[in-house]
Amino acid sequence: MNTENQKHTHGGNIYKASRKHNMDVGDILDFSANINPLGVPEMLKNILVSNIGNLVDYPDTECTALKSEISKYLNISRQNIIIGNGASEIIFLLFDVLRPERVLIPAPTFSEYAEAAFKYEAETRYVKLTESNGFKLIMDDFINQITDKIDCVLLCNPNNPTSTLIATSDLLKLLKHAKERNIFVIVDEAFIELTEGCNNNSVIKFINEYDNLFVIRAFTKVFAIPGLRLGYGAGSKTIIKKMWEYKLPWSVNSLACSVGSFLNRAGGYMDKTHQWLATQKKYLYCELSKFSKLKVFEPQTNFILVKIQTNSLTSDKLSDRMAKKGVLIRDASNFMFLNNKFFRVAVKDAESNKGLLKVLREELGT
Amino acid sequence: MNTENQKHTHGGNIYKASRKHNMDVGDILDFSANINPLGVPEMLKNILVSNIGNLVDYPDTECTALKSEISKYLNISRQNIIIGNGASEIIFLLFDVLRPERVLIPAPTFSEYAEAAFKYEAETRYVKLTESNGFKLIMDDFINQITDKIDCVLLCNPNNPTSTLIATSDLLKLLKHAKERNIFVIVDEAFIELTEGCNNNSVIKFINEYDNLFVIRAFTKVFAIPGLRLGYGAGSKTIIKKMWEYKLPWSVNSLACSVGSFLNRAGGYMDKTHQWLATQKKYLYCELSKFSKLKVFEPQTNFILVKIQTNSLTSDKLSDRMAKKGVLIRDASNFMFLNNKFFRVAVKDAESNKGLLKVLREELGT
Numbered sequence: 001m002n003t004e005n006q007k008h009t010h011g012g013n014i015y016k017a018s019r020k021h022n023m024d025v026g027d028i029l030d031f032s033a034n035i036n037p038l039g040v041p042e043m044l045k046n047i048l049v050s051n052i053g054n055l056v057d058y059p060d061t062e063c064t065a066l067k068s069e070i071s072k073y074l075n076i077s078r079q080n081i082i083i084g085n086g087a088s089e090i091i092f093l094l095f096d097v098l099r100p101e102r103v104l105i106p107a108p109t110f111s112e113y114a115e116a117a118f119k120y121e122a123e124t125r126y127v128k129l130t131e132s133n134g135f136k137l138i139m140d141d142f143i144n145q146i147t148d149k150i151d152c153v154l155l156c157n158p159n160n161p162t163s164t165l166i167a168t169s170d171l172l173k174l175l176k177h178a179k180e181r182n183i184f185v186i187v188d189e190a191f192i193e194l195t196e197g198c199n200n201n202s203v204i205k206f207i208n209e210y211d212n213l214f215v216i217r218a219f220t221k222v223f224a225i226p227g228l229r230l231g232y233g234a235g236s237k238t239i240i241k242k243m244w245e246y247k248l249p250w251s252v253n254s255l256a257c258s259v260g261s262f263l264n265r266a267g268g269y270m271d272k273t274h275q276w277l278a279t280q281k282k283y284l285y286c287e288l289s290k291f292s293k294l295k296v297f298e299p300q301t302n303f304i305l306v307k308i309q310t311n312s313l314t315s316d317k318l319s320d321r322m323a324k325k326g327v328l329i330r331d332a333s334n335f336m337f338l339n340n341k342f343f344r345v346a347v348k349d350a351e352s353n354k355g356l357l358k359v360l361r362e363e364l365g366t
Numbered sequence: 367m368n369t370e371n372q373k374h375t376h377g378g379n380i381y382k383a384s385r386k387h388n389m390d391v392g393d394i395l396d397f398s399a400n401i402n403p404l405g406v407p408e409m410l411k412n413i414l415v416s417n418i419g420n421l422v423d424y425p426d427t428e429c430t431a432l433k434s435e436i437s438k439y440l441n442i443s444r445q446n447i448i449i450g451n452g453a454s455e456i457i458f459l460l461f462d463v464l465r466p467e468r469v470l471i472p473a474p475t476f477s478e479y480a481e482a483a484f485k486y487e488a489e490t491r492y493v494k495l496t497e498s499n500g501f502k503l504i505m506d507d508f509i510n511q512i513t514d515k516i517d518c519v520l521l522c523n524p525n526n527p528t529s530t531l532i533a534t535s536d537l538l539k540l541l542k543h544a545k546e547r548n549i550f551v552i553v554d555e556a557f558i559e560l561t562e563g564c565n566n567n568s569v570i571k572f573i574n575e576y577d578n579l580f581v582i583r584a585f586t587k588v589f590a591i592p593g594l595r596l597g598y599g600a601g602s603k604t605i606i607k608k609m610w611e612y613k614l615p616w617s618v619n620s621l622a623c624s625v626g627s628f629l630n631r632a633g634g635y636m637d638k639t640h641q642w643l644a645t646q647k648k649y650l651y652c653e654l655s656k657f658s659k660l661k662v663f664e665p666q667t668n669f670i671l672v673k674i675q676t677n678s679l680t681s682d683k684l685s686d687r688m689a690k691k692g693v694l695i696r697d698a699s700n701f702m703f704l705n706n707k708f709f710r711v712a713v714k715d716a717e718s719n720k721g722l723l724k725v726l727r728e729e730l731g732t
Binding site: 013014015016019025030033035039040045048049052053054055056057058059060061062064085086088089092224225226227228229248249250251253254255256 | 379380381382385391396399401405406411414415418419420421422423424425426427428430451452454455458590591592593594595614615616617619620621622
């Protein structure tokens with residue numbers, strides 16, 4: 001794959017869209033980025049405002065206070081935690097530290113992994129997730145693809161853009177198999193808090209049992225703060241120590257660090273989030289499924305993969321037409337193993353979801 | 367030099383100091399970081415507060431609005447500008463893109479250059495700035511050190527920690543010499559707005575004339591926002607384009623991007639800054655010069671290099687003793703070619719400067 005070609009083509013670029021279509025950023029309904037539609041929590045906003053005066057100091061390079069809060073939140077040691085400028089910095093930093101030779105990745109998936117592998121000269125091999133199977137990962141089949149030459153596997157759970165979730169029992173099977181063969185396992189859980197089981201679906205609790213495990217996390221999606229840049233990772237103390245050494249000292253700004261003061265008081269916001277998710281994910285999935293020209297894949301998190309089932313339309317054309325009406329969807333044609341019939345939409349609030357369905361009806365009929 | 371040993375030992379870590387000496391961060395008088403003591407401008411604070419709601423969107427990966435404002439501010443084209451997570455990201459990114467083989471650097475200077483060179487496998491060679499000469503760079507001598515094997519030179523102007531400034535005429539001599547020999551010239555102007563001539567001392571106006579020139583800049587010091595993480599660079603369109611391609615897409619958070627709305631309305635704040643600088647730089651320099659046990663080097667920007675002239679005391683001991691009293695100074699012993707007699711202090715507001723002098727008198731006598 002030529003990773004250069006698809007470099008940095010993600011969803012969520014409302015600024016580019018506003019320039020292209022000459023629209024105000026505020027008038028755009030963005031279904032291309034998978035962000036919690038409840039928005040930045042009010043309590044967090046207040047914390048950020050009260051910390052603006054502290055911008056006169058360099059950020060704490062060790063992010064001590066934030067690590068302590070994450071440590072409480074997930075019941076892991078501070079020494080198992082690295083903080084970064086979004087999950088993105090964590091991914092690149094991890095590849096820089098690990099320097100794997102051959103990485104096995106189920107696909108379609110988030111393109112940043114292949115970009116990081118490319119940058120650090122690792123070969124990326126893919127295991128194709130099949131459409132007929134709803135793009136679900138069959139763990140035994142995946143394990144069978146792990147040849148002697150593979151020294152690292154990477155799974156996105158739940159997976160972007162397929163919105164599929166791997167069961168913990170399957171991940172444990174993989175971890176055991178990989179540990180016996182000195183293979184490193186990376187699990188990207190950027191959306192885990194936006195699944196029904198929330199942190200129960202996470203393998204972060206196994207980092208001490210499996211020193212070949214690294215878990216990538218972020219507050220980006222769940223607290224709706226992609227603009228703030230805050231990700232983190234959990235792994236063995238050895239890997240974590242090395243990552244702190246390799247990291248640019250101040251990549252995490254001090255307002256991002258202050259998210260720690262919100263983390264363990266986020267209960268109310270999380271409850272509302274799960275109420276919204278349970279209702280709207282189901283609603284949007286059902287409503288999309290009614291379109292005769294669409295095939296919809298059942299979502300396990302806050303976004304839905306959709307396939308256009310008519311010859312006369314492609315996802316790039318559809319996304320372009322909808323963008324002109326102020327609705328951004330994610331043309332998913334540049335994901336490995338997908339084509340120009342696939343697009344992805346975020347699950348948003350009730351009103352926005354209705355707005356999306358309305359514009360889709362205009363474009364596709366019912 | 368073993369760059370690993372001195373990795374990330376900079377001034378300004380008040381969090382570490384507060385943990386070590388069991389003090390509140392707010393009670394610490396930090397002379398170890400060279401930040402404008404006027405603090406975050408009020409207008410900028412308001413802009414940041416009003417942008418907190420926008421954290422729900424990913425940052426503009428192209429930083430278009432901010433580039434436009436910088437373009438107006440410095441009268442250069444947007445295509446000559448790269449934005450980064452502090453000057454730090456710009457330095458590392460530039461080395462990643464340039465991949466020089468041998469870099470010539472006057473020293474003592476900021477250690478991050480050698481770290482970036484080390485990371486990207488460039489050999490660093492140093493030209494020693496001599497104490498007897500007040501650590502001033504003699505351009506003809508420096509040019510004479512540029513052998514055939516050197517493909518890049520890097521100068522910090524004004525230089526950290528010596529607070530010396532290179533005249534534009536000298537830099538033009540270097541640029542001409544280097545251009546004829548295909549040598550790249552990097553000038554770090556992180557403190558340029560805190561010199562008396564401000565942007566008049568900058569070589570940024572020559573980037574179109576010299577495509578071998580790259581200028582590193584930041585808002586960190588002048589707007590007192592080290593916690594926000596915002597740096598930028600100016601160079602040829604070719605280099606800048608490549609840097610945007612190499613860069614992590616979202617390393618600059620969206621609040622940092624909003625500094626653009628303040629930049630061209632900063633006149634009042636800049637006037638106050640230069641009034642403070644003219645008065646307090648002179649005051650602190652004169653007062654420090656009165657200490658019989660100190661040798662003080664004349665500053666051209668908002669920090670002062672000082673040498674202890676008594677056998678009984680070293681800079682690490684002095685900085686440790688002062689830290690226990692809540693006053694942080696920068697032990698400068700780990701700068702190349704300096705030793706454990708040197709320390710650096712920031713020029714702060716009148717009251718803080720008096721506080722520094724008081725504690726110094728307690729430790730050193732008059």
